[in-house]
Amino acid sequence: MNLPKEWIEQPQHILIVDDEPLMRSSLRQLLEGAGRVVSECASGGEAIGILKSGEIDLVLLDINLPDISGLEVVEWIKMGKIPTSVIMVSANDCIDSAIRAMRGGAVEFVRKPTELEDIPYKVDNALHRRHLERSHFMIAARLEQSERLHRFLVEKAPDLIYTLDPNGCFTFTNERFQSLLGYSRDELKGRSYTSIVHEEDAHLATFAFVERRRDHRATTNLEIRLKCKVDPQRHLERQHVVAILSAIGIYETREKKRDLQSITYAGTYGVARDITERKIAEETISFQALHDQLTLLPNRTLFKDRLELAMAQARRSGKMAAVMFFDLDRFKRVNDTHGHAEGDELLKKVAQRLQRCLRATDTLARQGGDEFTLLLPDLVHPQDAAVIAEKIMEELKVPFPVAGQDFCAMASIGIAVFPGDGESADQLLKHADIAMYEVKGNGKNGYTFFTSDMNACYQERIGLENELRQAIRNSEFELHYQPQISVSGSRVVGLEALLRWRHPVHGLLNPTSFIDMAEESGFISEITDWVLAEVCSQLDRWRGTGLGDIRVSVNVSPKEFNQNNVVDRFSSHVARHNLPADVLEVEITENLPVDDVSGIIDKMRMLREKGIRISIDDFGTRYSSLNYLRRFPINTIKIDRSFVHDISEDKTSSPIIHAIIGIARGFGLNLVAEGVETSYQMRTLYQLGCDEMQGYFFSKPLPAAEIEKFLRESISRSSAGAVEGGLPYQNQRRCA
Known part of the structure; x- marks a missing residue:
């Protein structure tokens, strides 16, 4: 066999x-x-x-x-x-x-x-x-x-798996139905699929859930909402989930006489995957792209889109649309006095108040900083906008709580009306902005409509921009330097370069009067290049005269980091004078607005790789500090002068300073205190662990010739080892 x-x-x-x-x-x-x-x-x-x-x-x-x-x-x-x-x-x-x-x-x-x-x-x-x-x-x-394996995979699958009979009633559901929607297998067996479909999606489910096709035309990845079971014991946070559904028809083949076969529709097999979290993430990203993150109001992009739509509707209906440009007066005082965190809270409260004054069809948006824009569509008369403006002024009369105190907010509002004041969205916004500056120039706290006469003020501003352009060509800028002192070493370890404009009419101007205009007009990069060239040239001369290793920090506009060539530009100035790269330190403010965070970090990291140092100015004044230290390649942090100012003999030292010093130690960063004006402040900071300081107690900002003299005297004092009151630095004011 x-x-x-x-x-x-x-x-x-x-x-x-x-x-x-x-x-x-x-x-x-x-x-x-x-x-x-x-x-x-x-x-x-x-x-x-x-x-x-x-x-x-x-x-x-x-x-x-x-x-x-x-x-x-x-x-x-x-x-x-x-x-x-x-x-x-x-x-x-x-x-x-x-x-x-x-x-x-x-x-x-x-x-x-x-x-x-x-x-x-x-x-x-x-x-x-x-x-x-x-x-x-x-x-x-x-x-x-x-x-057993198949049963396990089906039952434990993260997706909803089901079969329906030809009438659309459930014949099988896996365990995921209960864990996700709250329905047990016994509850659903024999029930129609419509019992779990959101009412608004019933039309989508009509053919998808009871799909009969089984080829490429069968339902695939259809987005649909499914209802969760109402069960008080489950405490479900959501009433429905969003799922993507795929389904095919099930057919049975039966033998008939004379070797013939009969194919009969037996029901539907379907799989649904929960994408609720993904939908929430997508909606969040979409919302963030079109809304301000602080106030959750529409941002410039969404506002402009709605403005263009309102203008198109106004053309068809023959009505009007108005744009208000709103600026909160004296807001900078809140930031300077109480810090940016309190300023942010104030902005959110102002946004809430403004929304009370608007109609359902109106749009309130935040332009940035303390500036808001309002869109008032479907107006019959221009004075309808004045009614809204007066409501806003009246609403702002109620004080806002800021740092435990009442703050009376005031606003300057400029109004431009379509179609008389402009034929485009940009033109309307520009004219509303001009009208707002007209209010500011006339004492603030009011509103006005744009007129053609206001262009004169605008032209004046343009004239000032031209003067700024001329100042760049004529080299009307100069640098003053404020020393940064090592108390323990009794010597100058660094300088902060501070820009001044010697205006032919107005005299010596500090940056606060023209830097914003330089940023808006696009001159800031030219000014930055001039500053860097001057600093590096001066460092080269000082090193040639034996003044030793002195680093110089330069304040840089946040807009510089939007430039693709920022790394090459900065490093080229250092290389041109053959300087060690670490003698240059770039200062950024802590509220650096970064639209492209990863790109900014990459540029800073490349600067660090080339040896250029990075420091954070005004550290501790915003909630983002620790995030900066975690993500940005930082060398130095500077304690803001507002915290130093609070140090006095009749007050205990601020716990914020303790925290900042501890943070610097923990991250291994260099630390500099700004705004030191008294001996007590110097001693307190030194005892807390801060060795490097700057401020009027040591010296005011000085021109290059005077700072050179200061540096030589500092070297002499350091060599003599002068000591006063137990501290290595000779307590000597230089506020002449």
Whole structure:
């Protein structure tokens, strides 16, 4: 008989149990062959022992054994569910013995010696059946395991998996329905799919949930909202989830007469994935792109879009639309006195107040800083805008709480009306801005409509811009330097370069009077390049006269970091004079507005790699400080003068200063205190762990010639090692 190849390749274990040695030897000779292992024993007890200790595929068993009967061994095999086959080989002719053996589980009964020639054939058959039984068992086990795995994957899947009958009722739902939506399997079985679909999406679900197609036209990634079960015990935070649904039809094939087949629609199989968090993230990103992050009002982009829409509607309807440019007067005083955090809170409260004055169709937006714009569409008369402006002025009369005190806010409002004051959104905004500056020039706290006469003031501003352009060409700028002192070393370790404009009419101007205009008009990069060139040239001259290693810090406009060439521009000035890069330090304000955070960080990191130092000015005045230190490659932080000013003998030192000094130590940063004006402030800061300081106590900002004299005197004092009051620095004011 030809046995299966895979069966032959696996050894077959045969056990011969007979008390006659000659019979055992004869049977062995008959059965031995390739792929078989033949064992033998002479008693039933030995056979049971072998069957207990190892796997035997086939037992050739005699009935009459010296200890126990072969029939008892068969019964033991049956009772113990031993996985083996038995062929009885016996000289007993009793039919009862054969019947009892077959009932006990024997597969064959062979009489000896007459039927011994049939044994090889019957053994082959028995082993083949044994192999088939084993294969069937293994296939069944694999199928069961596969089914368990499939059931586990379906039940534990993160997606909603379901089947519907042809009527759209649930026949199966996995466990995710309960964990996500709150519905158990028993609750949904037999219910229509419409019971879990959001009412507003019912039209989308009509064909998607009960999809009949199963080709490329079948529903794929359809966005749909599913209702959560209302269950007080679950305390669900949301009433629905957003899911993307894919579904296909299920069909059954049935045999009909004459080899024909019938294909019948049996229902729908679908999978839905929860994308609620992704939708929230997308909506958040979309909201942030079009709204101010502080007040949550529309930003310039969204405001301009709505303004253009209002203008288009006004053209069709023949009505008007007005734009208000709103600026909060005296807001800078809040920032300077109480800090930017209180200023931010004030802006949010102002935004809330302004919204109370508006109609549902009006749009309030924040332009930036303390500037807001208002869009008033669908006006019949220009004076309708004046009504809103008066409501705003009246609303602002109620004081705002700022740092535990009442702050009376005032506003300057400029109004431009479409179509008379401009044909484009940009023109309307510009004219409203001009009108707002007209109010400011006339004492603030009021409103006015734009007129053509106001262009004269605008032209004056343009004239000042031209003067600034001329100042760049005529080199009307100059630098003053304020020393930064190491108290412990009794020496100057750095200078802060401060820009001045020697105006031919108005005299010496500090940057606050023209830097904003330079930024707005686009001159700031030219001014920065002039400052850097002058600083590096001066450093080169000082180093040539033996004034030693002095670093100079330069205040840089935030707009510089929007320039792609900022790194090359800054480093080129240092390289041109062959200076060590670390003698130049770039100061940024802590409220540096960064639209492209990663890009700004990359540029700063490249500056650091070239050796140029980075410092944060006015540190501690905004909530973003720690975020700056964590993300930006900083060398130095400067304690803001407002915190230093609070240090006096009748007050305890500010815990903020303690915190800033601790932060500097923790991050391994250099620390400089600004605005030191008294000996007590110097001593207190030094005792707290701040060694480097600047301020009028040491020296006011001085021109280059005078600061050079100061540097030489500082070197002399350091060499002499002068000490006063236990501190290494000689307490000597230089506020002349």
